Amino acid sequence: MSLRNKGSNAYGHVGWLTVKCIICNRSLLIGTDVVYKCPKCEKKYKAYFCEADKRGLKGKCPYCGSELVPML
Numbered sequence: 181m182s183l184r185n186k187g188s189n190a191y192g193h194v195g196w197l198t199v200k201c202i203i204c205n206r207s208l209l210i211g212t213d214v215v216y217k218c219p220k221c222e223k224k225y226k227a228y229f230c231e232a233d234k235r236g237l238k239g240k241c242p243y244c245g246s247e248l249v250p251m252l
Contacts, residue, residue, distance in 0.1 A: 201230040203242075216248040 197210045202225065208215045214231045218241035221227035227241060229248060239248050 199226070199228040201233055202227050203233045203236075204230060206230050210251060215251040217251045218244065218246055218248055220244050220246050 199208050199210065199215060201208060208228065208230055216229040216234045218227040221241055221243045225243060227243060234248055241248060
């Protein structure tokens with residue numbers, strides 16, 4: 181019996197590398213798009229931001245006010 185990962189559980193599936201901008205709901209592909217995150221609110225709110233919203237927020241998190249950092 182072969183146990184192969186199929187669909188969204190496959191290792192090469194893009195779903196593992198995709199996050200949503202919390203403000204504009206744009207899909208961001210990690211490694212291709214520039215993605216910013218709040219180090220404090222990342223786990224609690226899934227606080228990921230696109231480049232345009234980061235500029236609009238002047239680099240500060242709207243929830244806690246800390247500096248947004250690029251996600252590598």
